[in-house]
Amino acid sequence: MSIAFDHAAIIAFVQANQHLAPLVVFLLAMGETIVIVSVFIPSTFVLFALGGLFAASGVPLMPSLIAGAIGAAFGFSVMYLVSATMEGRMLSLWPFRNYGETIARATAFSRRWGVWGVVIGHFGGPLRVLIPIVAGISRMAPVPFMLANLAGAAAWITVFFAPGYLVASSDWFRDALGGLKRLF
Known part of the structure; x- marks a missing residue:
């Protein structure tokens, strides 16, 4: 069974709904930083693809970039506030109680790097x-x-x-692929 994509329809849909682009990026970035939600949303890779799709659709970069930063910071802030409020009790709840070794690694990382660990932590995968x-x-x-x-x-x-946005909107990309118009 073959799956066919109507690239022109996808581009047209994104163009018609580009006012929602920052919200989509905000929600993906926030979801990537919230426990349990991040398991179901592989947003790190989706964000790269969305950047290219937004560029191909003519969606401006900065509003989505700013919304993504706010979303990621908001998700981290929520988890920080919840854990500060619950203190150590949070570690006795599911799913945390099942991942003692992983939490120990995160704790050791945090102790070693301190505040810099929060910056680096955004890139920390699992x-x-x-x-x-x-x-x-x-x-x-x-x-x-x-x-x-x-x-x-x-x-x-x-x-x-x-x-993803910068590559898809570059002259090099358009030249290398014979132009986005023919690709999509």
């Missing part, structure tokens, strides 16, 4: 969702956490969203 939780449980000061969180979120969305 440990990503645990970094703000460990920061909250260990009572990392809110202001340094938030500054590091904002910097890490901005860097993360730039690394994973902007390249």
Whole structure:
């Protein structure tokens, strides 16, 4: 069974709904930083593809880039606040109680790197969702956490969203593929 995509229809749909682009990027970025939700949303790779799709559709880069940074920072902040409020009790709940070794690795990482760990944590793959939780449980000061969180979120969305956009909107890409119009 073959799956056929009507590329022109997809581009037309994105163009017609481009006002929703920042919201989509915000939700994907936030979902990537929330426990359990991040398991079901492989947004790191989806963001790269969306960047290219948005470029091909003429959607402006900056609103989505800003929304993605805010979404990632918001997700980290929610997890930080929940864990700071619940303190150590959170670790006795599912799914945390089943991943003691992973939480120990996240804790060791956080102790070693401190506030820089929050910045780096945005790029931490499976440990990503645990970094703000460990920061909250260990009572990392809110202001340094938030500054590091904002910097890490901005860097993360730039690394994973902007390249797809910039590649798909570049003259090199259009020349190499004979133009986006023929491709799509």
